[in-house]
Amino acid sequence: MLFYVTNFFLDLVLGTGYWIIKKTSSGVYYLLLGENNIQNMEEYDTIILTKENIENDDRIKEIFQKTIQQEQKIDELSKIIEELKNIINQKIQ
Secondary structure: OHHHHHHHHHHHHHHHHHHHHHHHHHHHHHHHHOOOOOOOHHHHHHHOOOHHHHHHHHHHHHHHHHHHHHHHHHHHHHHHHHHHHHHHHHHHO
């Protein structure tokens, strides 16, 4: 009977100790170096890019380029408006 109690107690203590050391070391590793490996399939599913994501990325790039072109046109038009104001002011004076 004493053998079973001792065996159970050692199993419990060593198992708990192993679990604590494993979790603590993985936590410290994550804090210091970050985690690069995938632990479960749910994380894997979130990393995989779908065709829709790639198409959306292309659309975002296209919209960004159009926005830059529009900003350039707005700047050009602003310069032209300033020039026209100067011309009008010169003719008035």
